[in-house]
Amino acid sequence: MALGTPATVALTTAGISFTPHAYEHDAANRNFGEEAASALGLDPEQVFKTLLADVDGRLVVAIVPVTGKLDLGALAAAIGGKRAGMADPKVAERKTGYVVGGISPIGQKTRLTTVLDETAELFDTVFVSGGRRGFDIEIAPADLTEVTGAIIAAIARD
Template structure:
């Protein structure tokens, strides 16, 4: 998989290009009425939902943590807290998530965030040669190898999703 057109110009594509990480951009027409951004991406791109990962922010004992889990499932907050050595996790306020990442909800990429946050990637990502994550805006996903995703985000890999 080669680096391709980075004309999308999001902080995610810029960060990947700067880091020399191979990725494939996948822009698509976003439907504002879509109930789930991640499931919409899977459907429009013709990819199994298990390969498309959503980026969520949680508050673990007062610190923001990025969780990357399949769109087909949910984030297990207890497992996330345990993965980072915390006691209790709750979903972060969406406005705070936008301020800290520099992205809008529905387009939050785990890559190229304004504030570098501790990140955990669900272990199911290792089941695939490549996975899809938001490229930094609604209607734009990036395909890359799970190990490259973990490397560029500094992610810990742990079982934090539940089907």
């Protein structure tokens, strides 16, 4: 499973170190990030969810802790935009090549502007989706920033 997703292939190709973590996904659970934190016995603040937003007609990836919510205004401001709203899930799936609940910020079909919440820098490693439900990747925030080309900004709120 470690090399079975576009995310792991992209990381391996780039020579970036990561640790795969698989867990049993409950198909009835729609709180994917919280499920990952619980199943893997992690501090939920160290587990990040990948969300897609529409900022002034442009699709943008936002990576925020599962314990918080995306601040759409802060996301728009971080990339010089004015208005932001959540992207249609079908559009998100089509543009990233992943299914909702398994969207990884890494190895997406279309390279999109990406913003990582600044709290990621509080940890030596963070956990993000590995590209399928029930599979997370542990990665250093600097490596996540490098592989996604992410901007670091305060985009999460409680």
